Every structure is written in structure tokens, then in C-alpha cells.
Amino acid sequence: MKAAFYTLGCKVNQYETEAMTELFRKSGYEIVDFDDYSDVYVINSCTVTGRSDMKTRQAIRKARKLNIDSIIAVVGCYAQIAPEEVLEIPEVNLVIGSKGKGQIVELIDRLKKLKINKLNAVHDILKDKNYEELEISTQIEHTRAYLKIQDGCNQFCTYCIIPYARGTVRSRKLNNIIDEVKRLSHMGYKEVVLTGIHVASYGQDLGDVGLLDVIKRVHEVKGIERIRMSSIEPTFLTEDFIKEVSQLRKFCRHYHVSLQSGCDQTLKRMGRRYTTENYREIIERIRKNIVDVAITTDVIVGFPGETNQEFEETYIFLKDIAFSKIHVFKFSKRRGTKAYNYPNQISNAVKTSRSKRVIELSEQCEIDFYKRFIGRKMDVLFEQNVKGMDGFIEGYTDNYIRVAVPGDIRFKNCIIPTTLKEIKKDMVIGEIVEGK
Ligand code: SF4
Numbered sequence: 001m002k003a004a005f006y007t008l009g010c011k012v013n014q015y016e017t018e019a020m021t022e023l024f025r026k027s028g029y030e031i032v033d034f035d036d037y038s039d040v041y042v043i044n045s046c047t048v049t050g051r052s053d054m055k056t057r058q059a060i061r062k063a064r065k066l067n068i069d070s071i072i073a074v075v076g077c078y079a080q081i082a083p084e085e086v087l088e089i090p091e092v093n094l095v096i097g098s099k100g101k102g103q104i105v106e107l108i109d110r111l112k113k114l115k116i117n118k119l120n121a122v123h124d125i126l127k128d129k130n131y132e133e134l135e136i137s138t139q140i141e142h143t144r145a146y147l148k149i150q151d152g153c154n155q156f157c158t159y160c161i162i163p164y165a166r167g168t169v170r171s172r173k174l175n176n177i178i179d180e181v182k183r184l185s186h187m188g189y190k191e192v193v194l195t196g197i198h199v200a201s202y203g204q205d206l207g208d209v210g211l212l213d214v215i216k217r218v219h220e221v222k223g224i225e226r227i228r229m230s231s232i233e234p235t236f237l238t239e240d241f242i243k244e245v246s247q248l249r250k251f252c253r254h255y256h257v258s259l260q261s262g263c264d265q266t267l268k269r270m271g272r273r274y275t276t277e278n279y280r281e282i283i284e285r286i287r288k289n290i291v292d293v294a295i296t297t298d299v300i301v302g303f304p305g306e307t308n309q310e311f312e313e314t315y316i317f318l319k320d321i322a323f324s325k326i327h328v329f330k331f332s333k334r335r336g337t338k339a340y341n342y343p344n345q346i347s348n349a350v351k352t353s354r355s356k357r358v359i360e361l362s363e364q365c366e367i368d369f370y371k372r373f374i375g376r377k378m379d380v381l382f383e384q385n386v387k388g389m390d391g392f393i394e395g396y397t398d399n400y401i402r403v404a405v406p407g408d409i410r411f412k413n414c415i416i417p418t419t420l421k422e423i424k425k426d427m428v429i430g431e432i433v434e435g436k
Contacts, residue, residue, distance in 0.1 A: 003029040004038035006059045009046025011195045011230055013076055015148045016101050017044045019134035020075075027105045034063075040071045040108060045078035045086075047165055049332035053078050057089065064091040071108055075101055077165035081336070083122040097122035098151070098166050099132050125167035129205070133176060137183045143383045143395075143413045145189040146230075149177055149214055150196035154204070155233075157260075158271040158338035159303065159331060162197060169201040174209055178217050185223035190413060191381060192218060193228040200236035211236075212244060219248050225415060226381065226398060231256040231298070234282045235274050239289075246289045252398040253290050257283070259297040262317025263310040266303055269342070276317055283321055294324040294369065294399040299358060302331040302351030304342035311354050318361060324369035324400070326362035328355050363426075370401060370428050373420050377433055378403070380418045382411040386427075394427065402427040 003024040007017040020042060021031055032038050041063035046052040056078050063072050073094040079086050080097030087095045094107060100121050107121050131151060152167040153160075181192060194214065196202065203210040218227050227250050234257050245251045257279075261267050264275050274282075286293055299318065301311065318326060330351040333340045380403045382395035393411050394404040403418055404427050405411075418430040 001029050001040070002032045002036075002038040003040040003042065004032050004034045004036060004063075005042045005044065006034045006063075007044045008052055008055055008059075009044075009048060009077065011146045011193070012148055012151070012197060013044050013046060015136065015146050015195060016076070016134060017042075018136045018138070020044070020101055020104055022136060022138075023102070023105050029105075034059075035066070037067050038063075038070060039067070040073065041066070042073045042075060042104065045074055045076040047078040047081050047161055047334070049329075049334075051332070053082075056086075060089055060091050071111060073104065073108065075104065077162075080122060080125055080165045081161060083120055087118055087120055093117060094119045095122055098125050099123050099128055102132055102134050125165070126163075128167050129170065131170040131172045133172070135176075135180060137180075138187055143189065143381060144191045144193060144228075145184045146195045147177065147180060147184070147192045147218075148172065148195050150199060150202045152201075153198040154201065155198065155273070156271065158269065158342075159300065159334070161334040161337055164336055166197050169198065169204050171202050171204070171206050171209075173206075174214060174217060177214060178221065181218050181221045181224060185221050188223075188413060190224065190415065191226035191228060192224055193230055194218070195230045198233065199229060199231070200233045212241060215245060215248065215251060219250050224250065226250055226252055228252045228254060229256070231258055233258060234279050237282050237286065239285055242286055242289045252400070253293040254296070254398065254400045255286055255293060256296045256298075257286075259318075259321075260300050261303065261306075261310075262299070262314035262321075263306075266306055266310050266314070269305060269339075270300075270303060271338070280321070292373075292399055294401070295321070296325040296327070296400070297321075297323050298327045298329065300329050300331050301354035301358060302346035304331070304333075304339055304346065305344040306331075306346055315357065315361070318358065322368065323362070323365050325366050326358055328358040328362070330355050366426060367423060370420075370423050373397075373401060373428070374422065375420065377417050377419050378430075379415050380405075380430065381415045382407070382413070384412065385409060403430045404428070405430045405432055407432065 043059045045056040071093045075096040079095040150171040152169045153163045378397040380395045386392040386394045386404045392404045393407040417433040420428045420430045
């Protein structure tokens with residue numbers, strides 16, 4: 001039997017696809033490409049924007065064309081938010097939401113055994129209080145492993161569908177996290193990225209443990225050389241937390257601190273729990289304690305009621321903070337969230353032009369950040385050949401500078417001191433320090 005996977009959305013989804021892949025493999029399935037003929041197609045969906053839902057539907061149609069007799073399972077956030085809508089799609093046989101991915105193989109067996117065409121296995125996620133344990137021992141990316149440490153979010157920002165799709169905070173047991181890190185280290189991974197829906201909330205439901213404990217315990221695992229954090233809410237970054245992690249050699253000097261808007265009125269309407277002034281202080285705190293730190297962020301443009309004046313405030317704030325990269329998202333209204341019914345929705349044309357300006361600013365910010373390191377010697381963890389640049393291999397510094405050097409795949413998964421020479425588009429061309 002063959003199984004194929006298609007993943008949309010965030011790193012948590014990617015992690016969960018890996019875990020499901022391992023379950024299928026252990027049950028004797030051969031894993032094939034999503035473009036190939038398969039007996040089972042699993043689509044791990046996302047619902048963060050309307051576009052994500054559309055991509056899921058496209059993947060469903062594609063799977064059916066590849067094998068009209070296959071079983072098509074749609075799992076994840078879109079299935080969780082709209083199980084009936086997804087199951088009504090004629091091609092779909094099984095829906096599983098955010099919980100129950102660990103039972104996917106059994107559910108498919110049940111479908112086959114009972115010879116039924118449709119099965120809804122979606123649970124009420126807001127009632128769920130326990131973390132669903134899923135495990136991985138390997139990942140598609142071969143040098144950096146994404147490690148899921150928690151699920152859910154209790155913040156209920158007014159634009160965000162995630163708490164309804166993922167439920168409230170459930171944290172993974174610390175011992176299970178460490179066992180997985182040891183397995184990953186044993187497989188040769190040198191870098192782990194602590195991933196979750198709201199990593200800062202880690203431990204809230206467990207009581208006696210927090211994110212700092214996770215970081216410290218992962219830091220002790222032999223073979224792991226780098227620990228990165230996927231994204232963090234600004235309010236969590238206390239002086240104590242920053243000081244403690246700045247002492248940990250393996251903790252990467254890279255913070256992705258979600259901003260979402262640089263205008264206080266917009267932040268308030270978004271239901272974010274900080275002001276621009278708080279945010280600025282937090283960034284200063286990080287920069288004071290961590291030399292050469294890279295600070296990246298997310299921003300949403302075109303939130304309902306965002307006037308030109310409000311957008312300009314955001315733009316100026318972004319420029320002022322001097323991020324090393326800005327990820328921009330156009331507001332997408334999601335049914336079930338408060339902002340869905342907010343007045344003064346912004347036209348797509350305005351969102352597009354604001355987004356374009358932020359993308360241009362981000363490109364400039366990245367260049368300005370890279371410039372500071374030209375001529376410096378930095379450790380680079382090499383990952384893969386550079387697409388479209390024969391004879392070059394690329395990797396990242398701990399503060400997330402993308403570096404390419406002449407070399408081949410033998411450098412892969414090695415951390416090598418490299419001199420940063422010149423900026424080329426979105427990367428820096430470097431030279432391996434002689435004798436290394
Ligand atoms: S913090 Fe806000 S934006 Fe982030 S997942 Fe939670 S509700 Fe969504």
C-alpha cells in the first residue's frame with residue numbers, strides 16, 4: 001500500500017505530517033510523492049487565510065485525479081473549522097481535525113473494513129485539555145529539526161482563527177521533548193527549532209515548568225549545537241528571560257517577535273496586549289543583552305479600519321526598529337473571529353499596495369543588516385546546494401544570515417567558520433576560513 005502527503009501552512013503542520021508519515025511507514029506503507037499514484041492521500045490543511053482553504057480544495061481534486069479509487073483524508077485546521085463543508089466535497093472520504101492525527105492509520109483501516117465512503121472524526125477541540133503526543137525521529141530538512149513543544153493558544157486576538165482551529169494551550173511533557181531531542185541528535189541533527197502555536201505559553205497548563213526549562217534542558221543534550229525559537233510574543237520577553245538565555249551558548253541570536261501593527265489603535269482593535277512603546281522597550285532589552293542579534297517580525301496590513309495614517313505609523317515604526325526581516329500578511333477575514341464583522345474592511349488593492357511597500361522595506365532592512373557583517377568571520381551551518389548556483393552550498397549563521405560559499409554537499413551539516421564577503425540579492429557570498 002502507498003501513502004502520499006501534502007502539507008499546507010506552518011511548521012507545526014509540517015512536524016505533524018512527519019509524525020503521520022512515520023506512523024504509515026511503521027504500518028508497512030510505502031511513502032510516495034504527492035504527484036504519484038497512491039492508495040491513500042493525506043492533505044494536512046491550513047485555514048489561516050481564505051487562500052489556504054482554496055489550496056486544500058485544489059489538492060483534494062488533484063489527488064482524486066491521480067487515483068479515482070484512493071482514500072482521501074483531509075486533516076488539520078481547515079477540517080477542524082469546517083468539518084461538514086470539507087466532508088461534503090465529493091472526493092473526500094475522511095476528515096480529522098487538529099486532534100486524532102495519531103489515529104489516522106487506524107481510521108483508514110476502519111473505513112476500509114466497514115466499506116464506508118465518508119467518516120467524520122473531528123472532535124470539539126476547545127474541550128480538549130491534553131497534548132496529543134506525536135513523535136518524529138527524522139525530518140525532510142536534514143540539518144534543522146522542528147520540534148513541537150506545545151499546541152493551542154489562549155490569546156484570541158480578534159483577527160485570528162487559530163485558537164478555534166487548534167484549541168487552548170496544551171503543552172508537551174518535558175521528558176518527551178527531551179527524549180525526542182536525543183533521538184534527533186542521534187540521527188545527526190545539530191539544530192532544533194522550538195515550535196508550537198504559541199511557544200511562549202509553554203507550561204501554562206502544566207504548572208511547574210516553563211519555556212526557559214525547555215531551553216535549558218535541550219541545551220544539555222549532547223550533539224545539539226543550536227537552539228532556535230520559531231516565533232514569540234513580545235510580552236513574554238522579560239529581562240530575566242533574555243539574560244538567562246543570553247548565557248546559553250547554543251541559543252541562537254535570532255528572535256522572531258510578532259508585532260502585527262506599529263500603530264496603537266490598530267493593535268487595540270486586534271486585541272494585542274501591548275503598545276508600540278512596550279514593544280520598543282522589549283526590543284531595546286534584547287539588543288542590550290545580545291550583541292549582533294537578528295530581530296525579525298510579522299506584520300498584518302489592511303486590518304479593518306486601518307487608515308492611511310495608521311498604516312504610515314506602522315511603516316515608520318517598522319523602519320525605526322530596523323528589523324532584519326519583516327514577514328507581511330494581508331488581512332484575511334475569517335468567519336468566527338471578531339474582526340470578521342468589523343466595519344471599514346479594506347479593499348484588496350489597498351492591502352496589496354501596503355504589502356508591497358512593506359516587502360520593499362524588508363528587502364532594504366535585510367541588506368542593511370547583512371552589511372554590518374561584511375568582512376566578519378561567522379560560523380555557518382551548511383544545509384544544501386544553492387538552487388541555480390552550481391558549485392555553491394548554503395547555510396545560516398546563528399543570527400540567520402543566509403550564506404553561500406563555493407563548495408559541495410560534503411559541507412552539509414557541518415558548522416564551519418566563514419568570512420562574509422559580499423551581498424548578493426538575499427544572501428551573502430562567503431569564503432571558508434583557511435585551514436577549516
Ligand atoms: S497569539 Fe493571537 S495571533 Fe497568535 S495564534 Fe494566538 S490568537 Fe492567533
